[in-house]
Amino acid sequence: MSSGNDTADIQSHIKVYITVFAALAALTIVTVAASYLDLSTGEAVFLALAIASIKGSLVASYFMHLISERALITWILMLTAGFFFVLMFIPMISFIDQARTG
């Protein structure tokens, strides 16, 4: 059980779910449309990831109730996110800073 035990609470949550669904659907159209814009690779990557992050945050915050979840869970996720970014950092290491002769 998380927050919201009585009927009125759940009903208002349901309104939120429908709104989020509409937003997610809309953002999906946006992200596909944006892929047809003439952008550099870096800009395209940034835009795509930004939109995906917004969509992901909506799913996490409202469908997964993170927005009203206990701090402990949020801390665990932030720790995980930190190490996730370290993992993403790995390719940068290998390609950007290589040993060179001369």
Place this chain on the structure above:
Amino acid sequence: MDIPYTVEERPDTGLFNAKLGVWLFLASEVMLFGGLFSAYVFLRFGAPEGAFHEWGKELNIPLATLNTMILISSSVTMVMSWASLKLNQFKKYKLYMGLTLLCALAFLVIKYLEYTAKFSHHIYPSTNTFYAIYFTLTGLHGLHIIGGMIVLFYFWIPGNKMWDSKPEQFTNRIEIAGLYWHFVDLVWIFLFPILYLL
């Protein structure tokens, strides 16, 4: 002596055990898919300039967009099935859970069509590094969908008897299953633009 906090929340953490457990599991899944995303970036850097973009043009964007919509819908029906239990509406729970499973099935069917279309054009994981990571990422994601479907099906029919004897614990289980399901949707929300649109 039963295990405490299986159903009721522990006061200082505000959580019941399974909720903490599933979030820890999802944290490990973030790192699992993270390893694969890291591999994607690594391979893309290592490929010739523009190669991944070129190779990715073979993918079917409209089908994948449809799949994205289907999975998002399944996320909504999933959370609605939990909300129905909170509102004591067991019949609505079964309806929404059934819809969730239907969406999941549709997703897998479309994925099957995509894969077979690729194979018939002689595009395999061994073809190049883009398709290697494409098939692995979507394949692992697909396995997660199948695993989720098995659990959801259990809660839809054989396991739903728990609603009669222990409704609170049953509702908690649906919430936990929902968290997993939303996570699978979340992974796809990132997979879709990265693989199909970039």
Place this chain on the structure above:
Amino acid sequence: MDAHSHHEESFIRKYIWSTDHKTIGLQYGITALVFLFVGFSLMMIMRWQLAYPESSIPLIGSIFGEDGMLLPEIYNSLGAMHGTIMIFLGVVPLAVGAFGNYFVPLQIGAPDMAFPKLNAASYWSYFVGGVIMMSSFFSADGAARSGWTSYPPLADIEVGQTIWLIGMVFLITSSLLGSINIITTIIQLRAPGLTWMRMPFFVWAQFVTSFLLVLAFPPLEAAAVLQLMDRVAGTSFFLPSGLVVSGELLDVSGGGSPLLWQHLFWFLAHPEVYVLILPAMGIVAEVIANNTRKPLWGYNSLVFAAVFLGFMSFIVWAHHMFLTGMGTAMSAFFQITTMIISIPSVIILSALFISLWGASIRFNTPMLFALSFLPMFGIGGLTGLPLGIAASDIFLHDTYYVIGHFHYVVAPGTIFGLFAGIYYWYPKITGRKMSELLGKLHFWPSLIFMNGIFMPMFIQGLAGVSRRLWDGGLEYAHASGVLHWNEFMSISAWLLGLAQLPFIVNVFYSLKRGEKVDKNPWDATTLEWTAPSPPLPHVNFEKIPEVHRVAYEYSVPGRKRDFTPQTEPKKG
């Protein structure tokens, strides 16, 4: 919920598919000790080859090749499997699966783990993974032979690796399920009054260890999937373009990178070494507190250091990759983080050393092992420094120096800590003490021969002898001056094996003939000693403990007894 204690469980439910954390802990412990024996045996064979490279293996030689001569590729299999078995089938299951499962719930006053069925599943996943790993020895092509580190391109194309990867998937799954269980148990099931800073250090150590397992193992699982794809589906995740094998161009798409494997592998494997050491540090702390009759010095520092160590362990991994062509910026980064991570280790070691000051030491067997852990881990840690510094690592990487370093930390380090735990907690598990005489007969030769095996490795490493050479360096001129150490080390190894016999005898003998004990034979303060010996099936305690004190109230001035259990209420 589970069957309550008052009706009989079937044999299967009681001993095979048990959901009682104590039974599962014992299952892990027995299985792990068997695997440690197997891994040790593989090493003893390898050491014969290293001592006498031109002679055949005695007695069992015909298994290994013609005329009993050990083939190089078989030597490589023994090496790869020795490492794999010791780490993944031996030490971690014993340290985390056995000790963690058995004693974390007891030390926090809980009736069981948070998820008992998941616990059983994690044990059986480990068991299946172990069977799969061992089955590789009997497969047509034999066991994996690309090192436990499984570097591509070799691991992508060499035999025996597929089964290894499948086994690893089961082992990783087991580990994930187990660590989720431990974290949830510690957070949710602490007894009333057991605040975080009243927890025994052993529990903190297990907590940090489990976080490392939850977050660091999955990237290796991802990498294992990728390597399986390379081997089975013809992908080129790790195979670069233009790879020539046996004179022929490999028929794959290419475009992959062996470095990708190394990064993903070491992202786990570095935190893994802290998984190997932390539980042992936890055990040593418990045994030292109890046998010095003093509180641990610097409890807060110990906790902080353990948490900081866990965090740092995620950002040092590429010190295993200094020779892969990384630039100076990245090498400097990883060298700095590696130097920083030595600080919490030193804090922990120092706190444990200082805990001995002014102590009233009882030199029983668990304490002997715990005390010897300190200088042994000290040597292991100090010899890590030249490896963590990139400039010196250039000479020492992939030499015997590395093997000496990590064995000091794991063998007379962790394993001695685990022995301390077995001697210390055996009375709680069985209701009887182990024999002190046999214990000392086990301890002293073990200490001597551990050093006999591993100290000369530093000498060989500094001389430049490479690791993983099937003939121990026979063909290299630069090794000729130090080769004579091989026989010395091998004899030490076989004598170390003999020294374990008193231990094995002790374990079985004491079950029937050991001195019977009640709840608290060591006069200890922590919660497990308030339960019966052995604790009650499924519930552990006669009633849920209530905690009023910190973990180590020994020799508090003004009190009659030299220890006060955590459950004793405060007066006034």
